[in-house]
Amino acid sequence: MGKITVETCGIEGLKVITPTVFHDARGYFVETYNYNDYKDAGIDQVFVQDNQSASTKGVLRGLHFQINYPQDKLVRVLRGEVYDVAVDLRPGSETYGKWYGVLLTAENAKQFFIPKNFAHGFYVVSDYAEFAYKCSDFYHPNDEGGIAWDDADLNIDWPIPEGTRPILSEKDANREGIAAFTKKYRT
Numbered sequence: 473m474g475k476i477t478v479e480t481c482g483i484e485g486l487k488v489i490t491p492t493v494f495h496d497a498r499g500y501f502v503e504t505y506n507y508n509d510y511k512d513a514g515i516d517q518v519f520v521q522d523n524q525s526a527s528t529k530g531v532l533r534g535l536h537f538q539i540n541y542p543q544d545k546l547v548r549v550l551r552g553e554v555y556d557v558a559v560d561l562r563p564g565s566e567t568y569g570k571w572y573g574v575l576l577t578a579e580n581a582k583q584f585f586i587p588k589n590f591a592h593g594f595y596v597v598s599d600y601a602e603f604a605y606k607c608s609d610f611y612h613p614n615d616e617g618g619i620a621w622d623d624a625d626l627n628i629d630w631p632i633p634e635g636t637r638p639i640l641s642e643k644d645a646n647r648e649g650i651a652a653f654t655k656k657y658r659t
Contacts, residue, residue, distance in 0.1 A: 475491075475492050475509060476489050476490065476492070476509050476510070476513060477489070477490045477491075478490075478514075478515075481572045481574075482567075482572065483558075483560050483567045483570055483572050484565070484566075484567065485585075485587035485590075486558055486572050486584075486585065486586060486587070487513070487514075487515065487584075487585040488582055488583070488584055488585075489510075489513070489515075489582065489583040489584075489585060490581065490582050490583075491503060491504060491581055491583070493581050502581055504548065504583075505519075505546070505606070510546075515546075515585055517544045517546075517608045518608060519544075519546065519606035519607060519608055520607065520608065520609065520610060521606070521607045521609075521610050521611065522604065522605070522606050522607075523604070523605050523607065524550070524602065524603065524604045524605075525602070526600070526601070526602050527554075527601055527603070528596065528599065528600055528639070529596055529597070529598060529599045529600070530595075530636065530638055531595070531596045531638065531639045531640075532594070532596075532621055532630070532632075532638035532639065532640055532644065533593055533594055533641070533644065534591065534592055534593015534594060534618070534621060534644065535557070535559055535592060535593040535618055535619045535620075535621055535647070536591060536592055536593060536616060536617070537561060537589070537590065537591045537616075537617050537618070537619075538609065538611070538612060538615045538616060538617070539615050539616070539617045539657070540612075540615050541609050541612045541615050542589050542609070543588060543607040543608050543609045543611075544586065544588050544607070544608035544609075545584075545592060545605050545606065545608075546583055546584075546585050546586075546605060546606040547576070547583065547584045547586065547592070547603065547604070547605040547606075548576060548581070548582070548583040548584070548603075548604055548605070549576040549578050549601055549602065549603055549604075550578060550602040551578050551600065551601060551602040552577070552597075552599070552600050552601030553575060553576070553577040553578075553596075553597040553598040553601060554575075554577075554594040554595060554596050554597060554598075554601050554603060555573055555574075555575055555576075555594060555595045555597055555631050556574050556575075556576050556584050556592075556594045557571055557573040557592070557593050557594065557595075557628055557630075558571065558572055558584070558590045558591070559571045559592075559619065559626060559628075559650070560589075560590055561589050561590060561591055561619075562589040562590070563658055569625065569626065569650050569654075571628050573628065573629070573630075575597070576594075577598075588608070591617075591618070591619050593621055595630050595632065595638060597631060617653070617657075618643060618644060618647045619647055619648070619653055620648060620649045621638070621640070621644060621647070623649035623650055624649070625649055625650050625651055626649070626650055
């Protein structure tokens with residue numbers, strides 16, 4: 473019980489995980505995490521913190537990362553739908569500055585594994601979404617970093633309806649692009 477299917481994403485380390493969901497007349501059962509299954513799939517992390525957020529349609533959270541205490545993340549949607557994005561910020565990576573996006577929904581039960589040194593963000597597609605994620609290190613409030621969600625150099629294809637702007641935090645509305653991040657942290 474609890475077996476998973478793992479898809480690679482064209483950027484080393486990123487993985488989309490689909491757990492087996494067992495449906496019957498009562499509803500469903502899904503094992504959302506089993507260390508042994510994930511280890512067998514090449515995801516051998518110890519997670520030390522779980523986080524959960526709720527957001528309304530049009531909210532965009534990200535692109536976030538920890539600078540000196542990077543975190544592996546395993547993310548999923550408990551209710552609703554989000555478009556989830558990871559951007560490669562690993563020094564020396566052949567795919568530095570490349571991004572990958574995946575639709576995570578409560579119905580498809582997909583999870584997204586994001587290794588250390590990736591920026592992460594999501595856009596809420598449904599009227600409401602609850603989002604959960606496991607982290608391999610604790611959150612350090614004085615260590616947070618971010619990149620502009622709409623950076624032209626990244627050119628992320630967010631599913632934002634034409635003529636609308638996402639709902640952003642003040643921090644996320646004022647982030648710099650990847651070129652400023654690279655100059656500050658990677659030179």
